């Protein structure tokens with residue numbers, strides 16, 4: 160009597176009752192054969208065509224994918240919103256019958272504060288990190304709390320400036336069957352010295368806790384935070400970015416204590432149990448790094464794939 | 475071009491894109507005149523007809539109310555589910571044209587663990603509180619993360635054994651325009667000594683932090699918790715339950731540090747910013763008491779209404 164397909168809104172029962180048995184919702188290593196639904200969440204300060212093209216290349220069936228975006232209330236955000244909506248409409252247009260459609264697309268315009276300037280040197284300055292990361296945490300939470308449905312099996316956090324991933328990204332990452340799993344985010348660049356195209360590590364938020372990291376944390380005031388990737392605060396935490404082995408097995412897993420959000424696959428149950436992105440210091444960590452700690456407090460293990468590369472834009 | 479009414483699923487756009495501007499979502503002291511949408515969330519281990527009758531008596535328009543329930547995967551839960559569905563269907567039946575309908579009803583069957591026995595003496599035993607409250611926290615989070623929409627202005631947490639509230643409960647509580655606001659939960663009983671009907675305090679989870687409470691917390695191990703309302707652990711925290719003044723103004727507010735979940739009005743933004751129910755010790759607090767602490771860490775104030783009574787069932 161109730162529609163089995165929660166996406167089929169036209170068929171939602173006239174009584175507007177929907178009934179879900181969370182026991183029957185799976186998140187397994189065979190996501191595709193179980194038709195598990197994946198929610199891709201992207202906070203988006205700027206729209207990059209390469210991000211969108213990469214998203215459209217993903218081989219997981221679009222009818223099993225929901226998209227959620229949150230754009231800041233800034234002039235950058237307004238431009239991103241216009242470009243995003245134009246791109247979405249081309250795909251989702253009911254008249255474009257041959258283009259497969261995403262199950263649902265939700266676009267949110269943020270109500271909380273955002274930083275106007277998004278120049279890389281500004282946003283990476285250590286002193287602006289606490290405020291910025293805390294605002295990012297709030298944006299991620301707004302997006303998550305508002306879009307997660309009772310039928311979502313997996314949440315893929317994918318930053319708007321991730322421009323290249325394997326086409327089987329979703330199958331590959333769900334295949335590991337981990338509660339939380341981070342890909343290794345690198346960047347393409349032109350090596351002026353060697354005069355050739357090359358790659359270098361980009362995201363330093365995927366790390367393993369160190370004795371020194373714990374020692375520093377134990378000496379901090381309650382409201383102080385550690386953000387990884389700054390040499391002024393040497394934690395000696397092993398960073399997944401440095402574990403990449405071009406010759407190694409791309410399926411190698413390593414256990415992590417902190418994660419970044421550039422490309423992060425999360426079983427929806429982890430979020431549903433309460434794991435969010437703290438915008439306040441949580442064990443001296445915030446945002447995605449605080450999320451990893453929270454997932455661990457909720458009893459889940461956190462992993463990364465050092466040899467599985469995805470690429471950040473190089474502007 | 476997009477449906478303005480998110481409840482009108484039949485009118486969801488053919489492209490399945492929905493666009494929400496969180497800036498335009500309000501949660502004000504005039505909820506009704508702004509047509510603000512309220513999500514009533516109830517974890518339900520047993521179905522009480524008096525709870526349902528009280529819910530149906532609320533005067534806030536049903537088309538502005540969504541309901542969400544989560545029932546445990548126990549034999550009690552199965553029975554509650556059957557009774558709940560029967561009750562819902564009577565109201566939501568499209569053929570019963572004269573009965574106003576709730577905008578949406580979501581019923582979840584819990585996948586996480588639940589305690590089989592719900593005898594009051596068992597569930598209130600101090601030693602079983604940590605496990606029980608932690609399971610309740612997970613149930614509340616599953617319900618919250620799964621049902622909160624981009625158009626929800628307020629979330630009213632209402633326990634399934636709250637059997638009597640003022641009919642203007644929603645207007646009254648939103649009228650205070652507080653981020654988090656708890657009603658005072660008492661209980662009717664027959665006073666055998668005085669041979670008359672009487673009332674007594676029930677929910678001790680609404681409290682103000684005390685020096686002694688802070689002192690005890692500072693001496694606890696990281697993983698130990700304080701649950702309020704047990705004389706074996708005397709925190710001397712002022713309890714809102716004891717502040718009731720039958721002659722007093724029902725609109726009197728008091729600032730709180732811990733809250734219970736029996737009848738709790740929350741601006742959706744508080745949850746959307748990330749406030750959830752920790753199932754692990756958070757500043758030595760869990761579940762609704764931990765939620766209050768988290769709301770405060772997120773920068774919100776927490777209040778209670780000592781003279782505004784609602785009643786818990788007396789079994």
Ligand SMILES: Nc1nc2c(ncn2[C@@H]2O[C@H](COP(=O)(O)OP(=O)(O)O)[C@@H](O)[C@H]2O)c(=O)[nH]1
Pocket residue numbers: 201202203204205229230231269272273274277282283294295298317318319320
């Ligand atoms: N909604 C929202 N998204 C943002 C904001 N700032 C950055 N983003 C997006 O969040 C992601 C991470 O931010 P980014 O600036 O790339 O971080 P970085 O690459 O670590 O320097 C990207 O997808 C950005 O487009 C913001 O204030 N609000």
Ligand SMILES: Nc1nc2c(ncn2[C@@H]2O[C@H](COP(=O)(O)OP(=O)(O)O)[C@@H](O)[C@H]2O)c(=O)[nH]1
Pocket residue numbers: 516517518519520544545546584587588589592597598609610613632633634635
């Ligand atoms: N989903 C779910 N609801 C529960 C569970 N245990 C209790 N409840 C409901 O949660 C609310 C609070 O629990 P209750 O036992 O009344 O707590 P107390 O009144 O403080 O002893 C009530 O609405 C119960 O029906 C559980 O394991 N799962």
Ligand SMILES: [Mn+2]
Pocket residue numbers: 318320471
């Ligand atoms: Mn980036």
Ligand SMILES: [Mn+2]
Pocket residue numbers: 633635786
């Ligand atoms: Mn109760």
